[in-house]
């Protein structure tokens with residue numbers, strides 16, 4: 159198989175795509191936003207329950223390709239229990255990872271499992287799939303309520 | 310100026326030699342001869358846009374090399390040549406779809422623009438509150454949104470005839486929905502998402518029984534089967550050059566002459582006028598009344614060249630070849646475990662939409678791309694159709710005259726990789 163494909167569809171990505179964690183709506187959420195990728199029709203809704211500046215619970219629902227679902231799943235896993243500031247601070251390095259595929263060692267270490275998404279950078283048409291959940295999370299925490307699109 | 314410039318055509322033979330010619334035609338398309346991701350390109354996205362034969366590319370280059378000038382304006386040699394070539398392309402289109410007169414052909418940017426023109430120039434002045442426009446569930450956004458705009462502007466209603474799960478128009482429901490308030494019927498000749506060939510003759514007969522005009526969206530038909538607008542007896546026929554081996558940015562709208570004569574101008578500007586003063590403007594005759602501004606001259610010439618190319622190959626032979634491939638591809642895809650065809654109408658053109666268990670179409674197309682196979686994944690500009698069929702998106706392989714069985718075999722091999730990863 160093409161090595162770039164192997165890099166993109168790592169077992170961890172396939173697993174999260176098939177069995178997404180924190181999948182479903184949330185009771186008592188404080189933030190909710192729908193993200194839409196008009197190019198492929200992917201739609202994800204991200205729910206967050208923030209108490210005293212801390213993300214107590216997070217979930218998402220919707221439908222999408224393996225990359226967008228896996229990225230959302232990994233994101234929810236990572237953000238649960240983090241503060242809002244920590245969550246927002248993750249956006250930039252993740253975005254850079256997805257766009258360019260490389261980060262310095264320190265950043266790379268801080269992203270941990272999320273670096274599994276780096277293969278996306280070789281697929282310009284798929285970057286938006288992987289960033290959708292992150293844009294949606296950022297929009298939700300920034301108080302947006304009317305949905306966002308990746309365009 | 311003499312604008313009835315049409316080259317004498319060699320009589321086309323459609324015998325067994327014609328099939329051999331079509332089989333060999335792949336070599337006429339330079340873009341097909343390249344590697345993608347280290348694999349030979351297999352282009353199965355012709356419903357989005359076709360590749361262009363060398364003849365078309367050469368005609369466009371030749372025009373810019375030797376004849377470039379504005380049309381209908383100069384008395385100088387180049388302008389006369391450009392005008393003759395441009396108007397010659399109109400004659401070719403007339404012959405190609407068998408319109409009764411060259412004046413019935415309006416150059417537009419493509420199908421979308423053609424439909425918007427009909428919506429604004431024909432329909433808008435003739436429709437009011439409570440009147441209806443009838444379309445079908447399988448339409449492309451280009452055959453939905455222009456009518457929604459008119460409906461918003463006038464208070465008219467858009468009505469949508471249902472389709473079966475296999476992607477065929479329900480003719481009984483369609484007939485029932487034709488009523489005294491129906492002012493226009495607009496239907497795809499061939500569905501871009503399903504490949505369904507609609508029973509347009511029957512649609513037109515039923516509509517004309519009630520004096521309702523019919524627009525056919527011919528974007529997916531005109532490059533793949535013979536089209537005769539007089540035999541069909543349609544009132545409008547819209548198509549794009551780029552889906553029939555010609556450049557982007559050019560297309561044509563056929564409108565029956567008496568209807569076109571009665572239509573108000575659409576866009577204002579040069580070319581579409583006869584005499585202008587600040588008090589009053591006299592409009593030009595048809596078809597120029599609907600062609601404001603400097604047109605896509607090279608595009609029109611390229612479209613004319615594409616028509617010559619198709620006529621020389623022979624459209625019946627092209628249709629037969631594509632039908633053979635469609636049958637081969639349908640059998641091949643049906644043999645893939647976990648794959649479900651979307652669009653299984655009895656009368657189909659070379660468009661194969663499908664979904665696969667546990668894999669999103671977007672992932673399928675990424676994997677295929679890395680195998681050199683270009684297909685399209687998504688809603689195919691038919692979101693209401695996807696909702697109707699209950700799928701978020703499909704993967705679509707679409708055929709053109711230059712495809713062959715090896716292309717289908719490559720697609721199948723790519724789908725094996727998909728299954729290895731996902732199933």
Ligand SMILES: Cc1ncc(COP(=O)(O)O)c(C=O)c1O
Pocket residue numbers: 356357418419420421422449451452497499500501526528529549690
């Ligand atoms: C059935 C159908 N109608 C309309 C269109 C719009 O054509 P264009 O984008 O060339 O205006 C297309 C092409 O995408 C089509 O397939």
